[in-house]
Amino acid sequence: MSNIFKILTLKCKDASVLLTRMQDEPLSKSDRLALKFHVMICKPCRRFKKQLELIKRVMSVFKSNLTKLAQLTDKQRERIRKKVLSKL
Amino acid sequence: MTQLSSKSTQDIDPNEWIDAHSDVLYKYALPRVQQRDIAEDMVQETFLAALKNIDSFSGKSTIQTWLISILRHKIADYYRKSNRETDENIDDILEDFQSHFFNKKKWKVKLSDWRANPEELFSQKEFMLVVKACLKKLPRAIASAFILKEMSDVDSKEICKDLDISESNLWVRLHRSRMSLRQCLEENWFSD
Numbered sequence: 001m002s003n004i005f006k007i008l009t010l011k012c013k014d015a016s017v018l019l020t021r022m023q024d025e026p027l028s029k030s031d032r033l034a035l036k037f038h039v040m041i042c043k044p045c046r047r048f049k050k051q052l053e054l055i056k057r058v059m060s061v062f063k064s065n066l067t068k069l070a071q072l073t074d075k076q077r078e079r080i081r082k083k084v085l086s087k088l
Numbered sequence: 089m090t091q092l093s094s095k096s097t098q099d100i101d102p103n104e105w106i107d108a109h110s111d112v113l114y115k116y117a118l119p120r121v122q123q124r125d126i127a128e129d130m131v132q133e134t135f136l137a138a139l140k141n142i143d144s145f146s147g148k149s150t151i152q153t154w155l156i157s158i159l160r161h162k163i164a165d166y167y168r169k170s171n172r173e174t175d176e177n178i179d180d181i182l183e184d185f186q187s188h189f190f191n192k193k194k195w196k197v198k199l200s201d202w203r204a205n206p207e208e209l210f211s212q213k214e215f216m217l218v219v220k221a222c223l224k225k226l227p228r229a230i231a232s233a234f235i236l237k238e239m240s241d242v243d244s245k246e247i248c249k250d251l252d253i254s255e256s257n258l259w260v261r262l263h264r265s266r267m268s269l270r271q272c273l274e275e276n277w278f279s280d
Contacts, residue, residue, distance in 0.1 A: 054206060060238070063239050
C-alpha cells in the first residue's frame with residue numbers, strides 16, 4: 001500500500017532530490033517505482049532528468065580535458081623546487 | 089622499497105623526487121582543485137610533508153602512491169577549511185534551497201528542452217567556458233563535494249571521510265550543486 005501511496009503523492013520537489021541522488025547510487029525499489037511513474041507523467045521532471053544526464057557527461061569531458069591539460073610548466077616546477085628546498 | 093623506509097632525509101635527493109613525481113601529482117591535483125595556482129601549492133606542500141616525514145614511509149607501496157595519498161589529504165584539508173555547514177541543520181538547508189525552485193508541488197523555474205547533440209555541444213569552446221564559469225560560481229563549501237565526486241574515482245564514503253561530513257550532508261551538497269549548475273546553464277546557454 002505504501003508503495004502506491006508514494007507513487008501517487010510524489011511531488012516534483014522530492015522527485016528532483018531522487019533524480020540527483022540517482023546519479024550516484026541506486027535508489028530503493030519503492031523510490032525507483034514512484035520516480036518512474038512520476039517522470040512518465042511530468043514533463044519538467046522528464047526534462048530535468050535529461051539535463052542531469054547531460055551535466056554528468058559534460059563533467060566527465062571536463063575532467064578528461066583538465067587531466068590532459070594538466071602539464072606543469074618548467075617555470076612552475078622550478079618554483080616548486082625553490083620553495084621546497086628553501087623550507088626543508 | 090623497504091630499504092627506503094630506513095633512509096633519512098639526508099639520503100634523499102629532493103631534486104630527483106621533484107623531477108620524477110611532480111607531473112603526476114599535478115595531474116592528480118588540478119582536476120580536483122580546479123585552479124592552477126592551488127594545484128601547484130598542493131604539490132609543493134606534498135613534497136615538503138613527504139620529505140620531512142620520510143621516516144613514516146612504510147615501504148609497502150611505491151613512493152608515488154605514498155605521495156598521492158599525502159596529496160589527497162592535503163586536498164581534503166584545503167576543502168575542509170571552507171566547510172562551514174554542519175550536519176545538524178541539513179534538512180532545513182535543503183528545504184530552504186528547494187523553495188527557490190519549487191512551489192508547494194511544482195517547479196517554478198523554467199526548464200527548457202536542452203535539445204543538444206552532446207558531442208557537438210562539448211566540442212564548442214564557448215559552451216565549455218560557460219560550464220567552467222558556472223562551476224566557479226558555486227559556493228565552494230557545496231561545490232567541493234561535487235567536484236570531488238565528479239573529478240575523482242573515490243566513492244561517496246571516502247568523500248564523506250575526507251570532508252568530515254555525514255552521507256546525508258553529502259547528498260544535499262551534491263543535489264544543490266547539480267541544481268545550481270543546471271540553473272546557471274539554463275540561464276546562460278540554453279535560454280533564448
